[in-house]
Amino acid sequence: MTAQIIDGKAFAAQLREKVGALAADFAEKTGRKAGLAVVLVGDDPASQVYVRSKGKATIAANMESFEHKLAGDTTQEQLEALVDKLNRDPAVDGILVQLPLPSHLDEQAVVDRISPAKDVDGLTPVSTGRLALGLEGLVPCTPLGSLMLLKQIHGDLSGMDAVVVGRSILVGKPMAQLLLAENCTVTIAHSRTRNLAEIVRGADIVVAAVGRAEMVQADWIKQGATVIDVGINRLPPEEGKEKGRLVGDVAFGSASEVAGAITPVPGGVGPMTIAVLLRNTLVAAHRIESIDLPEGAL
Ligand SMILES: NC(=O)C1=CN([C@@H]2O[C@H](COP(=O)(O)OP(=O)(O)OC[C@H]3O[C@@H](n4cnc5c(N)ncnc54)[C@H](OP(=O)(O)O)[C@@H]3O)[C@@H](O)[C@H]2O)C=CC1
Numbered sequence: 001m002t003a004q005i006i007d008g009k010a011f012a013a014q015l016r017e018k019v020g021a022l023a024a025d026f027a028e029k030t031g032r033k034a035g036l037a038v039v040l041v042g043d044d045p046a047s048q049v050y051v052r053s054k055g056k057a058t059i060a061a062n063m064e065s066f067e068h069k070l071a072g073d074t075t076q077e078q079l080e081a082l083v084d085k086l087n088r089d090p091a092v093d094g095i096l097v098q099l100p101l102p103s104h105l106d107e108q109a110v111v112d113r114i115s116p117a118k119d120v121d122g123l124t125p126v127s128t129g130r131l132a133l134g135l136e137g138l139v140p141c142t143p144l145g146s147l148m149l150l151k152q153i154h155g156d157l158s159g160m161d162a163v164v165v166g167r168s169i170l171v172g173k174p175m176a177q178l179l180l181a182e183n184c185t186v187t188i189a190h191s192r193t194r195n196l197a198e199i200v201r202g203a204d205i206v207v208a209a210v211g212r213a214e215m216v217q218a219d220w221i222k223q224g225a226t227v228i229d230v231g232i233n234r235l236p237p238e239e240g241k242e243k244g245r246l247v248g249d250v251a252f253g254s255a256s257e258v259a260g261a262i263t264p265v266p267g268g269v270g271p272m273t274i275a276v277l278l279r280n281t282l283v284a285a286h287r288i289e290s291i292d293l294p295e296g297a298l
């Protein structure tokens, strides 16, 4: 049996369509488009993939896109000054600072500076705290997009055993919170975990968010399990090619012989991240303007 390939690209296109229509209504009601500002410092490869896909999708969804590409040697003061400016800018409803930042910068200090009202990445202490408390708020895009895919496949996730590999503030931790809120029994694994293969083998749902090309092997996967591959890794280019292939954190070819359902890379979680980012920007814009979104619209 080969696994169902979860078509994140198609699901994301549907979500972007809905967001785009609601964004057009928003522009009509307020006389302005919802705006998303993206800040990229330096040249992290996964971030470059992200920026490229994002600008176009934002415009196509009837929103405004503001891109700020800063040099790798940008100072903490310069970056914080930009965040302050975006916080004050009435054309900006969402602020996303691409992570990781170059190592000389204090990531948490930059993130803490983002106005919680514009925190479309769900990374500020206010957003993470609200998620942990089960209060509504802006939820990190990749975990929320991954959850949408899981719910589409399974409906109710209650009682399922979920293993999240990775515990970053951007993916692993909020993913675990969302699965817990869906009544999964959640295990969070990381670089110090012993017997990783064995732990993953117990899972009905595996979320791999590590950043290591094809690390999760087929014989780690329980027969029929659902595998969500968050990883975006660029392999070294083959002979005569300029760019290497994009692969996930799961050995897709062999794992898809064992899994019940699996997301591909590309075409899985990545497009969902962008669609949810647009959704979050629209949600933030409505809150900023004190306008209700239609009930259950997104
Ligand atoms: N598809 C998408 O939309 C997105 C994709 N990504 C991609 O997802 C991946 C993860 O991103 P992110 O969470 O930000 O990465 P981070 O580097 O912040 O976190 C990686 C996590 O993996 C853990 N880890 C590292 N090595 C191992 C190992 N050998 N065994 C078990 N755990 C390990 C780390 O453990 P420890 O905490 O102990 O160091 C850490 O918790 C990257 O490839 C990134 O590019 C990210 C965001 C969105």
Ligand SMILES: Nc1nc(=O)c2c([nH]1)NC[C@@H]1CN(c3ccc(C(=O)N[C@@H](CCC(=O)O)C(=O)O)cc3)C=[N+]21
Binding pocket: 046, 047, 049, 050, 052, 053, 096, 097, 098, 099, 100, 121, 141, 142, 170, 232, 246, 265, 266, 267, 268, 269, 270, 271, 273, 274
């Ligand atoms: N603050 C912050 N938030 C993030 O969400 C964030 C970040 N920083 N830093 C970088 C990572 C990476 N990331 C991706 C999102 C979508 C694709 C994506 O659309 N991928 C396409 C591939 C497109 C192509 O092939 O070029 C796909 O998987 O199908 C990739 C990568 C978000 N990240």
